[in-house]
Each structure stands twice: as structure tokens, then as C-alpha cells.
Amino acid sequence: MALASQTPVQADALQAVFRDDVRAMHAYHVQDAAGYIKLDAMENPFALPPALQDELGRRLSPLALNRYPGPRINDLHAALRAHAGIPADMGLVLGNGSDELISLLCTACARPGATVLAPVPGFVMYAVSAQIAGMQFVGVPLTAEFELDADAMVAAIAQHRPALTFIAYPNNPTANLWDDAAIDRVVQAVADNAAAGHPGLVIIDEAYQPFACRSWLPRVAAHPHVLLMRTLSKFGLAGIRLGYMTGRADLIEQVDKVRPPYNISVLNTEAALFALEHADEFARQAEVIKAERQRLMAALATMPAARAFPSEANMILVRVPDAAAVFQALKARGILIKNVAGPHGLLANCVRLTVxxxxxxxxxxxxxxxxxxxxxxxxxx
Known part of the structure; x- marks a missing residue:
């Protein structure tokens, strides 16, 4: 039987299904890097040596792709604990990259009126994930030299009482590792809020830890309100999308409750286990990248029109006379970098170079x- 005549739905009217703030957002854009020297995304530039590629292929080929991930994920938990030195009494949760962990934290903490706070310029997903979860985002500007403004951070924490305070260690896109004394003041300010009845968490984001001279991990156990997050993306596995977060077990348990089931695939699990078994190769690569970073910094110091800022990551922030023109000129020469001048005024005429x-x-x-x-x-x- 034919359906009764229906009033046609105007295509534009369907847009009203989506939240106004979502409709105003822009999707994350990835530059087409085909044919270019790709220095725009802070990836490890090294491929696996051929022998390890063959070994990994043999390891992945028999996996049961028709089955959901099973207890092998427990082996990955154990391997990550051994690799990072995570104590047995601390919790551990995995994410599809650290992006998902940031999203899970915001989802788990999105009480009405809750706030996320972070220094800016910083990693864009702190603000994006807060917005998607319906939380307020407060960005506290860095100093003109891209240092953490501890006074401004402490004042903002007292005013806004954030549920989540993100500290990137090192920061993206500025690449620097902030002074520990300034971070200590931020951590203490959040603790003081908790003592006054306004609890919050500090998340130390160590995405670039393989290239940094120090880590916050040994200090986490002494600060119950601090969680620490890392990713294997900069370790050398950006393609498998695996992040992990550790901290007090009962806090990690709450985040784990909002994690989608089977969020880490059998392929990602096995590839990560394989990489951790060959961690010495990735450590060797990191040492080369750090040496190359210093070589790039030395070369940039000889270019009067360029000012490179200190880096403890696998990228370098550089101020040039005209970021857009430099980006286009390098692209015309077959080199793809990142023009970061737009997101924040402090980044005026800055580009970011991946090592x-x-x-x-x-x-x-x-x-x-x-x-x-x-x-x-x-x-x-």
C-alpha cells in the first residue's frame, strides 16, 4: 500500500536537530601531506626497521578480527605499568589516543556549571572536549615568553573553582617545559580549593614525555588529586591511537565507567605490546630526534629573521616576520609545517616545525x- 502524502522536510530545517554551539564549531582539519616533507603534526618520523615490520606482520596476521577484544588487554595494562613504572596500587585506564581520555574526563566530570581550566595557548582539545561536554572552559594566558603565569593561574583557580585543570608537560604548541615551582603552585591551589569544599583534579599531560628532560610521574602518588596522562603517539605509534592515564585508583575507576566498551582494538593492543617489547628501538629513535632538535635550534639561531623558543618536545615554535607567507613559501618548496598564528594572540607570526x-x-x-x-x-x- 502506498504511503500517504507527507509534507517534505526542508534540508536546512534538519540542522536544527544539532546544538547551536556544535553547528558553530569547525571540524578538526588535517592537511593533505601527499608529496610533501611532512613536518606539521609532531609525529615520530621513523618507520619500523624492515625486520621489525616483518615480525609485526606475522604477529598481527593470526588475530581473530571477528571477535571483540578479550583478556589480551590485561597484558597491555601490565606491559604499560612495567614500561612506565606505574605502581601497582595506582589505577590505569586506556583511551583511543589521549584525545579520548580528555573527552572521558570531561564526560565524567560534567556537572551543571562545572569548569575546565588550562593555560593558553595550549592543546585545543581541552577546550573542545569541555564544550562538547557542556562545561565552561577558562583559558589563562601564558606570559609573553610562553611561561606559565602562576599568579594568574592561582587567581583563576580561586575564582572559577575548576573541576579539571590541565597542565601540558611539555606544552603544545609552545613546546616548552614549564617551571616545576610554578606548577607546584597550581597543584596546591587546586588542593586548597578542595580543602574549602570545592574539589578538583589536576591532569598532567605528558604527551611529549619521550623528548623531555623530566617527568611528573614520580610525584603523582604524593598528590591524590593529580592524574597523569601519556600517549604512545609521540613514542612512535601515532597510527594506532593509544593513550593511557594513571592516578589514584578510585578516581581512575570513575573515568573507566564512562569508557566505551572495547575502545582499544585487538590490532592496537597487539601492536602496542609489540612496540613495548622493542622499546629500545623507540628510545634510540627519540635520542636521534632530540639530537636533531638541537641541530635545528642551532641552525635557527643563525637566521636573524627567526626566533626559536626553547623546546623539550619533538617540535619547535618559531616566530617569523610573516607566518602565513613562510608557510606558503615552504609549501611551495615541498615542505609542510604548521601555521599556528591564528588561535591565540600570543602566537602572532608563529609557525611550528616538527623535528x-x-x-x-x-x-x-x-x-x-x-x-x-x-x-x-x-x-x-
Missing amino acids: GLPAENDALIAALRAVLSEPLNAPQA
Whole structure:
């Protein structure tokens, strides 16, 4: 029987199903890197050595892809604890990258009126995840030299009483590792709020830990309101999307309750286990990247038009005369970097360079030296 005549739905009217703030957002954009030297996304530039590639292929091929992930995830938990030195009495939860962990934290803590606080400029997903969860986001500006403004952070914590305070260690996109004394003041300010009846958590985000000179992990146990988050993306496994977070067991348990079941696939699990068994190879790669970072910093110091800021990550923030023009000029030479000048006023005319392979860094140095010695013509609108 034919359906009765229905009033057609206007396509634009269907947009009203979505929240107004979501409709006003922009999806995360990934640049097309085909054919370019890719120095825009802070990835480890090294591929696995051929012998390890073959071994990994043999390891993955017999996996039961027709089954949901099973108890093998427990082996990954144990391997991560051994690798990172996480005490047995601390909790551990895994995420599909640290992005998912940030989202899970916001979901679990999104009481009406709850606030997320973080220094800015910083990792964009702190603000995005807060907004999606319906939380208020408060960004506290860094100093002009991209240092943590401890006075401003403490004042903001007292005023806004945040449920979650994110501290990137090192920061993205500025790449620096903030002074521990300043971070201690932030951690204490959140503890003081809790003592006054307004509890909150501090999340130390160590995404770039493989390239940093120190870690906050040994201090977490002494601060019950501090959780620590890491990812294997910068370790060398950006493609498998695996993050982990540790801290007081009963707090981690609450985050685990909102984690989707089977969020870590059997392929991701086995690839991560394989990588941790060969952690020495990834540690070797990290040492090369750190040495290349220093070489890039030395080269940038010889370019009068460029100012490189201190880095403890696998990226370098550089202020140039015209970020948009430098981005386009390098792209025309086959090198893809990140123009970060737009998100925050402190980043005016800044670009972010990922540390690549030695040959890629050679090409970047030569191209950047040439670009900065020529008149820059910004792209036409």
C-alpha cells in the first residue's frame, strides 16, 4: 500500500536537530601531506626497521578480527605499568589516543556549571572536549615568553573553582617545559580549593614525555588529586591511537565507567605490546630526534629573521616576520609545517616545525634560510 502524502522536510530545517554551539564549531582539519616533507603534526618520523615490520606482520596476521577484544588487554595494562613504572596500587585506564581520555574526563566530570581550566595557548582539545561536554572552559594566558603565569593561574583557580585543570608537560604548541615551582603552585591551589569544599583534579599531560628532560610521574602518588596522562603517539605509534592515564585508583575507576566498551582494538593492543617489547628501538629513535632538535635550534639561531623558543618536545615554535607567507613559501618548496598564528594572540607570526629525519631537517634548514632571506609575499585572500 502506498504511503500517504507527507509534507517534505526542508534540508536546512534538519540542522536544527544539532546544538547551536556544535553547528558553530569547525571540524578538526588535517592537511593533505601527499608529496610533501611532512613536518606539521609532531609525529615520530621513523618507520619500523624492515625486520621489525616483518615480525609485526606475522604477529598481527593470526588475530581473530571477528571477535571483540578479550583478556589480551590485561597484558597491555601490565606491559604499560612495567614500561612506565606505574605502581601497582595506582589505577590505569586506556583511551583511543589521549584525545579520548580528555573527552572521558570531561564526560565524567560534567556537572551543571562545572569548569575546565588550562593555560593558553595550549592543546585545543581541552577546550573542545569541555564544550562538547557542556562545561565552561577558562583559558589563562601564558606570559609573553610562553611561561606559565602562576599568579594568574592561582587567581583563576580561586575564582572559577575548576573541576579539571590541565597542565601540558611539555606544552603544545609552545613546546616548552614549564617551571616545576610554578606548577607546584597550581597543584596546591587546586588542593586548597578542595580543602574549602570545592574539589578538583589536576591532569598532567605528558604527551611529549619521550623528548623531555623530566617527568611528573614520580610525584603523582604524593598528590591524590593529580592524574597523569601519556600517549604512545609521540613514542612512535601515532597510527594506532593509544593513550593511557594513571592516578589514584578510585578516581581512575570513575573515568573507566564512562569508557566505551572495547575502545582499544585487538590490532592496537597487539601492536602496542609489540612496540613495548622493542622499546629500545623507540628510545634510540627519540635520542636521534632530540639530537636533531638541537641541530635545528642551532641552525635557527643563525637566521636573524627567526626566533626559536626553547623546546623539550619533538617540535619547535618559531616566530617569523610573516607566518602565513613562510608557510606558503615552504609549501611551495615541498615542505609542510604548521601555521599556528591564528588561535591565540600570543602566537602572532608563529609557525611550528616538527623535528624530522636528518635529511628532512637538512631540507627544512636550507628552505627556511632561503625563504627568510627573500622578500615575503603573503598569500592573497
